[in-house]
Amino acid sequence: MIKTQNLPRIAITTGEPAGIGPDVVLQLAQKTIPACLVVFADPDLLAQRAAQLGLAIQLQVLSYPPTKKQWLYSKHQPGHLEVVAIPLSQPIKCGQLNPANASYVLETLQQACQGCIEKHFDALVTAPVHKGIINEANETGIPFSGHTEFLAAQTGVKNVVMMLATPDLRVALVTTHLPLSQINTAITPAHLETVIRILHFDLQKKFGLNKPRILVCGLNPHAGEGGYLGQEEILTIIPTLHKLRLEGICLIGPVSADTAFTPNSLSGVDVVLTMYHDQGLPVLKQRGFGKSVNITLGLPIIRTSVDHGTALELAGTGKASSGSLFYAVETALEQINSLT
Structure with missing residues (x-):
């Protein structure tokens, strides 16, 4: 694959694994996008969901974190995804929430956000999470009210x-x-x-x-x-x-x-x-x-996300639309271009 330092680099999280987040990310991967896309997720989850949806996908697991200050990424090609591997806590079934995987969801967010803070990525794009299941599994006692507040805390912004x-x-x-x-x-x-x-x-x-x-x-x-x-x-x-x-x-x-x-x-x-x-x-x-x-x-990083929830009932059915995720990537690219 062609390596490049010139294209924008976007970190993507798949959100709640039992919802449509993995579905729409895999659908997004079929499109032509002028950027380097890196997904933070469990590769086995992506492979299994792709098979369930009948989508052809080639996954390349990246060594992470990068050992060089400037990391070379692959230009996105339809049907391919570069993945930072973060393992699920437990296997999932589409539409069935499991509090044990709340830590997995937060870990994907933390690592992707930190990658943006450290300038390995130019933007963060997030698929939907399920606030209720994260709070149900919360061992810290600190309520999770959403991506916005979580990322503010992660980046040290009030x-x-x-x-x-x-x-x-x-x-x-x-x-x-x-x-x-x-x-x-x-x-x-x-x-x-x-x-x-x-x-x-x-x-x-x-x-x-x-x-x-x-x-x-x-x-x-x-x-x-x-x-x-x-x-x-x-x-x-x-x-x-x-x-x-x-x-x-x-x-x-x-x-x-x-x-x-x-x-x-x-x-x-x-x-x-x-x-x-x-x-x-x-x-x-x-x-x-x-x-x-x-x-x-107000964040020191660019962050965009979808306008919808986890849609548990649609997970794995092929009925979910990646339109909002695609627009989130487009909007992130527009902001990156405005800063250059």
Whole structure:
């Protein structure tokens, strides 16, 4: 195989082994992609799943970690995968979760992320994990709330921002995986300011937007309606937006979330900033489910992911789509190119 140092190098994790993560990674491997792809997974799992799906695949197990500062990778060829071998704790059956393999899932994430930190890879692309089974098996007592928070801790970053995107819409979140009862107290002036600064900076640096236009939703119905439907806009959101506008950040709002996604509101807007998970993501996923990507902003590495879950019932059936994973790789490549 042809060796190259010039193409982008992408680390990929397959997520929950009993779900569709291995399926969509194997489907992705059939495509032509202008990058070097390295998958962190159990090679036997990939071989068995490929046989079950009727997909031809040639696996090359890499020696890892690399012994040289600059590691030469193979240009991706359809039907081939380079693999960093991480063994499953126990054999799996499609669709059947096993807490014993939670440590395997976390190990793939840790090693792939560390590879990005050490500059062996230019980006990390992740398939879906099952939060419940990881927490069920958790021996540390520290809850696993998702990739975003795990990777922030792994890279030593205090604050990150979750953003999902389709080809024609970006939605970022002020709060992520929180119960509704905790959202209003989590949206402080300091936190909102931090989120907006991260969002503005990464849109400039990683997406090449010189002056990004950010549409900000209110927290309450009708953005509080002058205080009659809540005080958070008056006490927190409006003052924070005013402060950052004085620094030249282009912020629109706060606007009522029920009209934020109309064509007129979105005209000329680069991203919609919503206050909580289900305020904006249902709209985005309705517009582009299976063709959208989850992006973590604020990390010292590039990380993208799929827009869907583990879909246990589809694992091994051949019915899963790799569209979102392919778009996640494309988006990672776009960010890599913006940085070069």
